[in-house]
Amino acid sequence: MxxxxxxxxxxxxxxxxxxxxxxxxxxxxxxxxxxxxxxxxxxxxxxxxxxxxxxxxxxxxxxxxxxxxxxxxxxxxxxxxxxxxxxxxxxxxxxxxxxxxxxxxxxxxxxxxxxxxxxxxxxxxxxxxxxxxxxxxxxxxxxxxxxxxxxxxxxxxxxxxxxxxxxxxxxxxxxxxxxxxxxxxxxxxxxxxxxxxxxxxxxxxxxxxxxxxxxxxxxxxxxxxxxxxxxxxxxxxxxxxxxxxxxxxxxxxxxxxxxxxxxxxxxxxxxxxxxxxxxxxxxxxxxxxxxxxxxxxxxxxxxxxxxxxxxxxxxxxxxxxxxxxxxxxxxxxxxxxxxxxxxxxxxxDPEPLPHDPARAREVAGQYQSDAMILVVEADEVAMRLTVGIKPEIRAAADTEMPPDYPPAAMGLLPDDGYIITEGGLTGQRGFFARDERGAVVGLDLAGRAATRMPSA
Known part of the structure; x- marks a missing residue:
């Protein structure tokens, strides 16, 4: 230098x-x-x-x-x-x-x-x-x-x-x-x-x-x-x-x-x-x-x-x-x-675990915070995470809001952790939260908690 x-x-x-x-x-x-x-x-x-x-x-x-x-x-x-x-x-x-x-x-x-x-x-x-x-x-x-x-x-x-x-x-x-x-x-x-x-x-x-x-x-x-x-x-x-x-x-x-x-x-x-x-x-x-x-x-x-x-x-x-x-x-x-x-x-970055369809289906669903919607999708071969701003928040904004993150590949880590492996959030890690009965009730991303919503 x-x-x-x-x-x-x-x-x-x-x-x-x-x-x-x-x-x-x-x-x-x-x-x-x-x-x-x-x-x-x-x-x-x-x-x-x-x-x-x-x-x-x-x-x-x-x-x-x-x-x-x-x-x-x-x-x-x-x-x-x-x-x-x-x-x-x-x-x-x-x-x-x-x-x-x-x-x-x-x-x-x-x-x-x-x-x-x-x-x-x-x-x-x-x-x-x-x-x-x-x-x-x-x-x-x-x-x-x-x-x-x-x-x-x-x-x-x-x-x-x-x-x-x-x-x-x-x-x-x-x-x-x-x-x-x-x-x-x-x-x-x-x-x-x-x-x-x-x-x-x-x-x-x-x-x-x-x-x-x-x-x-x-x-x-x-x-x-x-x-x-x-x-x-x-x-x-x-x-x-x-x-x-x-x-x-x-x-x-x-x-x-x-x-x-x-x-x-x-x-x-x-x-x-x-x-x-x-x-x-x-x-x-x-x-x-x-x-x-x-x-x-x-x-x-x-x-x-x-x-x-x-x-x-x-x-x-x-x-x-x-x-x-x-x-x-x-x-x-x-x-x-x-x-x-x-x-x-x-x-x-840690390497994700081999895909486990049963574990992936257990955590799949929609999660919400006060401003964001996070959707975890899973099938027999992969998992994806979509991160977006709630429509009502976007509609009420008086300035342009950032675009949503499209579906991106993710993988599970030990102890209910996960990592995003593609897209603008590549490398971001978080975890799935469980209640005292062991049910998955939340998702944390970037230090922020989101609550799992009931399935339709």
Whole structure:
């Protein structure tokens, strides 16, 4: 790697690989051997193309959650928030579908996705400074998938509520609090929540497959303001490498190292997930080829982001892309290449078991979460998984929703696990959940729980 931040191997790999996945523009950053390297390729938009650079802004999606969690940990370090305290200590007006859950759910359970809240409240509560307060009021209608603390299930709503805790404690808007606690002191000058800040800079737009199969600009550019804590940050690959370096090296003027590094400690185990073996404070913790990694991904409006950090090797890789369905598999390919190229660490998918028609028929059926429908089909020779947005959610959306994932081959793994073996979700793993009688009652994908529906 050259001192000027160039790496010919990285640039060659990114330039050769991104077209294979049909992606108009990508930005990749690596921190290795005490140096930064960047490789950018393609354009910000197929309709209004500008070259992607290391300062081009992409939607980070759920990587934003790492900022929300870190900001809350700043308040914990200052003694202004306690992780074990009930959320109602800070948001006394909180109402959930179950009163006992509303009284018991803690701040820490929001941060490690054990709050019991389902995935999201898909309601636009406006662009005013009261957006998060109005969002919190909508939580009364959100399904609870389990009592607080019982199991992990990835929740956007939980992180948006964590953002409301930040507002109540600081007396600032969520966006202003994150800027004062993190963005400004860390010099993250190319990271923004407000569209007005982004529109004066070079930024990427997302793409979905058009009628001809080629990338077409996705209508709609960002979700509503109340979604900011769970997924609203726009940032550059260069700022994300700076963010990774903060979580590697620490900065005691922002957050004591003991608290920062404590975010990497396992708080709850994850079962059969591609994303990790456990949750820390927000971070997915995953052991790869004998090395512990921490990371997070994100998706929003045809844009996909991946951040992986290897603390014991002082290493980080960031990959930002602007097209579906190739964004997730491209990011995975980049991360795996970087781990192997810089660290000699090999990340492999497990091989599915030989097809067992009886086991496959046992788990076949339709599964639903608050926003998604997942259909498992099985016959004598194969299994397939279809993942789609509920029609009523798609019909009510005021912006273009991503396309559904068509049927893709999947295979079973030991202990009721499974892996998807083709398509845009290739390599994604999950598991089938059983009740106390051993009946299959649910499916987990990407850390989110879906309930099995009765057969017709």
């Amino acid at each position: 050259n001192a000027n931040g160039n790496d010919n191997d990285l640039a060659t790999f990114v330039t050769a690989t991104s077209p294979e996945f049909g992606i108009p523009g990508v930005a990749v950053g690596v921190w290795a051997n005490g140096q930064e390297a960047y490789a950018c390729h393609g354009v910000t938009s197929v309709d209004n193309p500008l070259p992607v650079t290391a300062d081009t802004l992409f939607e980070l999606g759920s990587i934003t959650k790492t900022y929300t969690a870190t900001a809350l940990m700043c308040l914990v370090a200052e003694g202004r928030v306690e992780l074990d305290a009930p959320v109602r200590r800070y948001v006394p007006e909180l109402v959930l579908a179950d009163e006992r859950a509303a009284a018991e759910v803690t701040v820490g359970q929001l941060l490690n996705h054990t709050s019991g809240l389902d995935w999201a409240v898909l309601v636009d509560t406006g662009d005013g400074d009261d957006a998060l307060a109005a969002h919190a009021a909508q939580l009364a209608g959100l399904k609870l998938i389990a009592p607080p603390g019982v199991r992990a299930s990835y929740s956007q709503a939980g992180y948006n509520l964590a953002g409301r805790v930040i507002e109540k404690v600081t007396g600032l808007t969520y966006e202003r609090a994150v800027a004062e606690l993190l963005l400004m002191p860390l010099g993250l000058a190319e990271s923004f929540f407000h569209p007005g800040d982004v529109l004066t800079r070079r930024f990427a737009v997302g793409h979905n497959p058009g009628d001809d199969g080629n990338p077409a600009v996705a209508s709609g550019w960002r979700r509503w303001r109340a979604n900011n804590p769970g997924g609203g940050l726009m940032s550059s690959v260069a700022d994300q490498i700076r963010w990774a370096r903060f979580h590697l090296d620490g900065d005691a003027s922002v957050l004591p190292n003991e608290t920062l590094y404590g975010m990497r400690t396992s708080t709850v185990e994850l079962r059969g997930s591609t994303l990790g073996n456990a949750f820390g404070i927000c971070w997915f913790l995953r052991d790869v080829d004998g090395v512990r990694t921490i990371g997070h991904g994100g998706s929003a409006h045809g844009q996909f982001a991946e951040l992986l950090i290897v603390p014991e090797r002082n290493f980080a890789v960031v990959s930002l892309t602007n097209a579906a369905p190739g964004g997730i598999p491209f990011n995975q390919t980049v991360v795996r290449w970087a781990l192997a190229h810089y660290l000699g660490v090999v990340d492999r």
